[in-house]
Amino acid sequence: MRLYHSPASPYVRKVMVVLHETGLLPQVALVPVAGTPVAPDAAIVSSNPLGKIPALETGTGEVLYDSRVICRWLDERAGAGLYPPGDRLWQVLTLEATADGILDAALLMVYEWRIRPEQNRHTPWVEGQWSKIARALDALESRWMNHLNGPLDAGQIGIGAALGYLDFRLSDRQWRAAHPHLAAWEAEFSARPSMQATRPPSA
Ligand code: 99T
Numbered sequence: 001m002r003l004y005h006s007p008a009s010p011y012v013r014k015v016m017v018v019l020h021e022t023g024l025l026p027q028v029a030l031v032p033v034a035g036t037p038v039a040p041d042a043a044i045v046s047s048n049p050l051g052k053i054p055a056l057e058t059g060t061g062e063v064l065y066d067s068r069v070i071c072r073w074l075d076e077r078a079g080a081g082l083y084p085p086g087d088r089l090w091q092v093l094t095l096e097a098t099a100d101g102i103l104d105a106a107l108l109m110v111y112e113w114r115i116r117p118e119q120n121r122h123t124p125w126v127e128g129q130w131s132k133i134a135r136a137l138d139a140l141e142s143r144w145m146n147h148l149n150g151p152l153d154a155g156q157i158g159i160g161a162a163l164g165y166l167d168f169r170l171s172d173r174q175w176r177a178a179h180p181h182l183a184a185w186e187a188e189f190s191a192r193p194s195m196q197a198t199r200p201p202s203a
Contacts, residue, residue: 002057003070004044005030009104010165011067012054013198017070018156020194022078028056038115068096071154082154091147095155098144102136102162105129110169130173133166141179148185160189168200 003019005012006075015138019025033053035041040051047063048055056073057134064070083092098177109129112121140148140159163186166175176183 001028001059002031004033004047004053004055006032006034006053007017007198008168009053010161010168010200011100012095013053013072013164013200014067014099014154014157014192015056015074016198017081018080018133018154018160020197021082021152021157022074022080023079024074034117035112042139048203049132060162069102071157075154082152082157084151084153088153092112092153092155095144095160096148098136098139099155099158099162102133102159103165105132105163106165106170111181135171137182138173145181148182148189149203156189160186160192160195164190164195164200169201176200 003012005016016025019028030100031043033041035044035048035051036052037051044055045051047057047066049066052065052066054070055063056070057063058073063072064073070081083089106129109126112126112129115168148159163175163182164175176186
């Protein structure tokens with residue numbers, strides 16, 4: 001298998017954590033790519049028309065994307081139970097969607113200051129993205145701590161990657177200040193070997 005990869009991408013990190021946790025990592029070659037919406041990487045575009053990472057070539061001529069599809073496929077292949085059956089599945093999928101929603105808003109903020117010319121930046125729009133993240137963090141702090149402290153699943157992996165990305169790219173927002181329970185959970189979760197092995201470059 002071949003995984004289009006960047007160590008800075010939190011979406012790739014979710015997949016990498018799943019590879020570590022399931023023991024499938026040795027079966028995957030990492031293909032480094034670096035692209036943005038305005039300068040897509042040719043290698044990734046030929047496999048994923050959306051030009052985004054991660055994308056996984058499965059070795060049978062098939063390419064899977066996006067990160068949620070890849071994580072679920074890997075979990076099924078390994079029989080690891082990161083998407084448990086029954087009622088809990090819907091919680092896991094909702095938590096996973098919350099994590100990706102945080103990441104999508106954070107990445108829009110990052111692209112705004114890294115890509116958009118300064119005179120075209122729109123502060124209320126950026127703050128609107130941060131409001132989404134802040135509300136999601138409040139929901140995690142008030143409603144999701146029992147789930148987060150339960151058996152390992154794909155939703156927790158998503159939240160771990162999302163919080164790591166806030167530290168990596170948006171540390172000035174100091175998300176821990178108003179979310180002490182989530183901060184305590186993150187301290188423990190980020191100590192897992194799979195999380196340590198996938199830390200972003202300068203975090
Ligand atoms: O949007 C683009 O054209 C290029 N961006 C990406 O490939 C980002 C890299 S994170 N990946 C995604 O947006 C994937 C989202 C998708 N829904 C998924 O896989 O879940 C780069 C972060 C950084 O460098 O700070």
